[in-house]
Amino acid sequence: MSTFERSPDGIANRALFLDADYVAYHEGSEDDAFSLDMLFWSNLAERLKPGINIRFLPSGSKSDITQMADSFDSVPSNTLFLLDRDYDDVIGVIRQDRNIIYTYGYSFENDLARQDNIIKFLKENFPLRDIEEISEREIGSYIEENMGSFESIARFDQLSRFHDVAGIATANFQRLYSDPALGSQPDISPEVIETEICRVVSSIEGERGEVSDLDWSRRLNGHFLLDIFYRLTTRIGRKFDPRFKIDKKFFCRALITLHFKDFPTNGDVRSDYYATTFDHV
DSSP states (O other): OOSGGGSHHHHHHHHHHTTOSEEEEESBOTTOTTOHHHHHHHHHHHHHOTTSOEEEEEOBOHHHHHHHHTTOSSOOTTEEEEEOOTTHHHHTOOOOOTTEEEOSSSSHHHHHOOHHHHHHHHHHHOOOTTHHHHHHHHHHHHHHHHHHHHHHHHHHHHHHHHTTOOOSSSSOGGGGBSSOSBTBOOOBOHHHHHHHHHHHHHHOOSOOOOOOOOOHHHHSOHHHHHHHHHHHHHHHHHHHOTTOOOOHHHHHHHHHHHHHHTOOSSSSHHHHHHHHHTTTO
8 A cells, every 4th residue: 555545635635646637546456557457447438538637556455445435425526446346236335426436247357258249359369251150159059058057146146245155156166167177168067056055045044135136247256257258268269279278367358458449338238337437537
């Protein structure tokens, strides 16, 4: 934590010191000037507010940033705190301050792990005539076959967070795959899901409660969802080239580039959400 971040006055004055319109504190190592979080948020701001000078600063864990935000009754007008949503809205700890901005889904990875982004990635890496058709068919079929498992995990992970119980896909999600080998179909084991649901249910005391949002693409743990699409992309890629491989972090960087290359400014629920949350900036 820098000297500026040790006090509310330091945080409030940092934009002036850096000659910026805003300073945006986001999750990420302070030693990583080009963190994935920074690439996501800076690309988003460039699309929504291209004329605004925002200085993005990786500032540690979510709890570190939340602690800084909590030092204010009202966040200064030249300061932004950018946070993963996780399940904060489920347990009712979302801060209602327009300068505290949350991701639309569990984390920024949920915005990237989308069928259209994966197809764009495969088209760039395999310039074949029928790559789009094959990719769309493969991914669509996979999602249809596994949607039930995704919705179950999304539901019980939200319940787990509400009841402070270990979730299904929030830790060690590799155990959920029927075949954990990279390059195989990343199917989710029904037996493991059933066992995990029983564990969660048996750990919940009192009224279980209901979860209203079963949008798995928004509510699944973002690291888990990205890992699924990373594995699916690797599997499809190896159908065209058995030697195909890609570093996972580079894959994520590529998806950020592709995602914002054709980022819709309206008409999409995610883009509309961000346009609204950044409207005052």
